[in-house]
Amino acid sequence: MTARLQAMRVRRVFAGGAGVHGVDLTVAAGEIHALVGLNGAGKSTLMRVLLGMLRPDAGGVHLLGCAVADAGSQVWREVGHLVEHPLTYGELTGRENLVLAARLHGIARGEAEATVEQVLTELGLERYAGVRARRLSLGNRQRVGIAAAMVHEPRVIVLDEPSNSLDPAGVILLRESLRRRAAEGAGILVSSHHLDEVARIADRITVLNAGRAIGTLDPSGTDLERSFFALVLADDERRPVTEGAT
């Protein structure tokens, strides 16, 4: 298995005890790996550590085989992410934002426009491409943010709650886009609250609870919701109340 992304015993604990308490996680080439967990379980924190936005207290992260702390532009141009709010410049149009994102990831000027047209079509944004980002609806701004994370065809993709504020059409386009990218060898990590959606898209599902990876769910299983709550409940009952309190 070629690991695109690997977390080894990653720990990042905030004052008060919440955070991530020693998580191992691998995202293989060609795989869509979903992270699920209740609010505050540590999904965003883990993703931020994986992307070098937060330094771990302990443990390590490898991106494309390179320690994240040592990753240079050659590695970062192969990574696309959307964590928290879509980073768009409100005064620029969707298209201009995407050209900028492509250029920042090393796509040559001559290629950027064609690449951007492709991703605009892929995410159903053609009609809105000329609209300034600040005038876009929440859902279309989210689509632009997702497009910006993927315009440069990265081999590692990390998306935190990407289907938030997307309409059903957007959810389907996102699903198809991620499937295509995984089939072409990208390793994709995606967090979500929507277990139904996760079941449709993920090859593997890891459950986080109170900052720990407590188990996996079978995406083809019949009652994902029940299995999810059973895992969380069993973990909560096992854990002393003071530990990992959020």
Ligand SMILES: Nc1ncnc2c1ncn2[C@@H]1O[C@H](COP(=O)(O)OP(=O)(O)OP(=O)(O)O)[C@@H](O)[C@H]1O
């Ligand atoms: N900068 C910070 N300082 C202190 N505590 C923090 C900080 N960032 C996150 N936390 C806490 O760490 C825990 C995990 O938060 P995180 O945002 O990673 O959870 P999450 O699983 O992404 O939740 P959600 O589904 O609500 O987005 C929470 O209890 C949160 O309050």
